[in-house]
Amino acid sequence: MVKRALLSVSDKTGIVDFARGLKQLDIEIISTGGTARMLRDAGIETIDVSEITGFPEMMGGRVKTLHPKIHGGLLCLRENPEHVSDAEDLSIELIDMVAVNLYPFEITISRKGVNLEEAIENIDIGGPSMLRSAAKNYKSVTVLSDPQDYGHILKELRSSGVVSQESRERMAVKAFRHTANYDSTIDTYLSRTLLGEDTLRLNFTGGRELRYGENWHQEALFFSQPEIEGPALANCRQLHGKELSYNNYVDGDNALQTVKELGHEKPAVCIVKHNNPCGLATGNTLLQALQAAWDGDPISAFGSIICTNVAMDLESAKFLKGKFVEIIIAPEFKHDALDFLKSKSKNLRLLELPSFNESFDAEFTYKYITGGMLKQSRNIGLYEKWECVTETEYPEEKRGLSEFCIAACKCTKSNAVNLSWEYEDGCYMMLAMGAGQPNRVDSIRKLCATKARENLKEIYDREQPEMDFEEYCNNILSECVLASDAFFPFDDSIIHAAENNIKYIVSPGGSIRDNEVIDTANRLGVSLVFTGMRHFLH
Ligand code: 93A
Secondary structure, eight states, rough: OOOOOOOOESSSSTTTHHHHHHTTTTTTEEHHHHHHHHHTTTOOOOOOOHHSSOOOBGGGEEEEEESSSHHHHHHTTTTHHHHHHHHHTTOOOOEEEEEOOOOOHHHHHHSTOHHHHHHHHHSSSSHHHHHHHHTTTTTOOEEOOGGHHHHHHHHHHHHHSOOHHHHHHHHHHHHHHHHHHHHHHHHHHHHHIIIOOOOOOOOEEEEESSSOOOSTOOOEEEEEOOOOSOOOOGEEEEEESOOOOHHHHHHHHHHHHHHTTSSSSEEEEEETTTTTEEEEEEEESHHHHHHHHHHTTTTTTTTTTEEEOBBOOOHHHHHHOOOEEEEEEEEEEOHHHHHHHHHOSSSSEEEEOTTTOOOOOOOEEEEEEEEEEEEOOOOOOOOOOOOOOOEEESOGGGHHHHHHHHHHHHHSSSEEEEEEEEETEEEEEEEEOOSSSSHHHHIIIIIIHHHHHHHHHHHHHHOOSOOOOHHHHHHHHHHHHHESSSSSSSSSHHHHHHHHHHHEEEEEOTTTTHHHHHHHHHHOOEEEEEEEOOOOOO
């Protein structure tokens, strides 16, 4: 039974309607200064906290509710006779519900030019104390720390006369989480302002057990960040298939981030294996992009994760018939495509992300190392400048393909190089990539060049052009762009690229041997652009 409720809110959203609803249920209302004024203005009867405590709100409001008459009323265990007799002896009346939201500390410190005094005055003490007292006693007391909850609590009260145990438990956890985050924000601000130190506390909730970790003998959990909205893997709706595994989360995130790098002007597809894009393409249709991405590495695509920025349609779904894929991520699945894919396999995970093409506003990325955590701002942008450093001009028509190539490099483990081809007007595909090599030259010589020929052989055999394979390869490679995620420390990479008839290269530049690299490019007729932006990914 809820007989008395204490309302004390800084954010007064919805409080009048909530109070009116409580009154209609004959619940007595106690409230603090500003809240009481607002309720009275709306014609709602309320008792002042000062009337209960016998003390006026004092010291500019620093002490209002910090009193045994309030905290005794909240903390008293109803089923404990000693508690009840203490309350009776000391004339403490029980309080069954609190609705409190706190002084806006976070908003205050985010205002430009705020000083320490203002920040400190916005540290709420009485509010968190009430939230914690009420939350500790959730067996008897309902605690509301969020105006969003007023509606459903009133509904429960109206329909059953009580707040269910389940709701009280949920709201208690929510209140403790809220005060923990509030204190964490104060800690971060004061550590910086008073001690000159940065602190890091990440708020991840809802830990869900996964079947296993990166390997079968490892235990694993997935936590999500509740405040992250928009196109994040954690916000996908799973429409079908087995539960996501640890590796699925890692690879799925890479696939999503990679496609997002390509924008949404054209259908784009990324195929990921072991946290690297092994297929990547744009096309005039999804099917075209999918075919081109698949052609980027048909061998690795086995057991991969596929991500696209457009709705999955039936013809693209049919393309995947007989091909083993772990996950498909898309903004939408057309009904017929969904039915087809569901019948293809009971395990295939289908993840829908309607907010796919919205912007993603997380500011930082984090990486755990043993005993420490690294935090950095997200890697945003592709290049800082566009400077052709060779005698041979770098044609402006190669800009779009080059951007595609840099985007691919950016999402590939270092040392990364990427070789891409404009296989049709304005449509790009990754022809080969070199990933995760401890030196750059092997990425080009041993991986990129060999793989490009291998992939081209498959396309050649399928399309049967009227020229011999060597000529076909050389023609295509001479039109491709090769991007490197970091500078070339020596000119050997340029030599190997030229040996393979590659003529357009993009690199951040910035090596002490840049001049040597440029001289070699000039000698071999390669045009080279420096972008000024490195894209290491570890
Ligand atoms: O200054 S406080 O830390 N001291 C208190 O005793 C106290 N009691 C409630 N702040 C206190 N509050 C806070 O006042 C509540 O958490 C709420 O944010 C605010 C509501 O004040 P008013 O009703 O006067 O607008």
